[in-house]
Amino acid sequence: MTDPRRTSDRPTSACPMAETDAPRPAGRSRRQALAAFAAGAAATMLAPGVVLITGAAPGAARPPGTPASPAQRWGLLIELGHCADGCARCVEACQTEHGWHAGDHGAHDPHWIRLVSATDDTHGRTLNLPLMCQHCAAPPCRDVCPTHATFRRADGIVLVDRHRCIGCRYCVMACPFSARFFTPGALTDQRPHMPRGQGTAEGCTLCVHRIDQGQIPACVEACAAAGGGAMRFGDLADPDDPIRAALAELPTARLRPDLGLGTAVHYGDL
């Protein structure tokens, strides 16, 4: 937590809830708007004693070898109130699962998932918000991609098909959450299931290789194993999926609803 990139050079936001910890130099207006939303929702509190059970396998896993189904819509629910101070197990799990590393290039390094910390200076409450690709229903990254490399799978997961990516970085610029990254140099020792390489864009895949085998994403699994229980994965389109009951019961919100992107990551205690 001693990274000199962290706070000193960032513009001070007029909002009471300023994002102080984003490793990427997101535009000022974007940061302010995100913060403004968080400030509005900061008063909502989770009922005491409500603990989420996480780690359950998705209700309707597809038989192996069948294509992704439009009847499904995978998403996450992250209870920020359950995120322990200083915990970064979700980030570590993602790094191990996919073989990406943050190097010495700050904002230009990959951060498929990162922890954004935001403090409300009116009362000092600090959020520790895991931020990854929100798997938008109407993804701007897909809209700007000139080669259809970025696409939305039938089950709503937004991916980069690196075979078609020409490295133009339009998607990196278009994503309102700075959840897309560019690989500038040659890589070796990739994970077998996760090819990554020079000149291509990348981001959180929602652990599509695990979902296709009926497993839950690595970050969700690691969070549950650590006893945090902050992350829940499920099929948002399935009324019987436990995630739907949790969403109906808990006060949750999504980031930047004003953009109308239909994000698939829901946050509690925002």
Added chain:
Amino acid sequence: MSAPPPIGPRALMGRSARAPLLAGLAVLAVTWILLWAGQAAPELPDTAAAAETGSCVLPGPEMRVRHMDVLFEVRDEVVRDGRRNAEWALHGCIECHAVADAAGVPVGHDDPRHFCRSCHDQTAVAADCFSCHRATPETADGHTVAHHPAGRAHSGDAL
């Protein structure tokens, strides 16, 4: 108004242009055969894993001709459609055919002994799959971080 002139390869395929093109191709083919006569056809290196498995997903001669068709088809099925079938995964090829050096360490695609290069070098066809795909079997512990030059402890300050 006359029709716009054909562009690209279609321009070569006009009735009048087809005969000279075919003749040219025939000459090229003969030259190629003469140039390569006397050289042994490239062979896939034998590996213990391949011998143990005994059979490939397709018969050898068919794989020799069609492996890229197969890979392209599997690629689209997996990436675009989410239809995963471990039997046809590229990494399966690598697990079976990886060539080890004298110390028993599998060689990467920067080494001419890599099984893809054993043919691709001779045919002067670059295999750029490995600018993204891993060219060797993964280490037994499943971790790659320690091998990476940028590998470092997973700590908060790297987020």
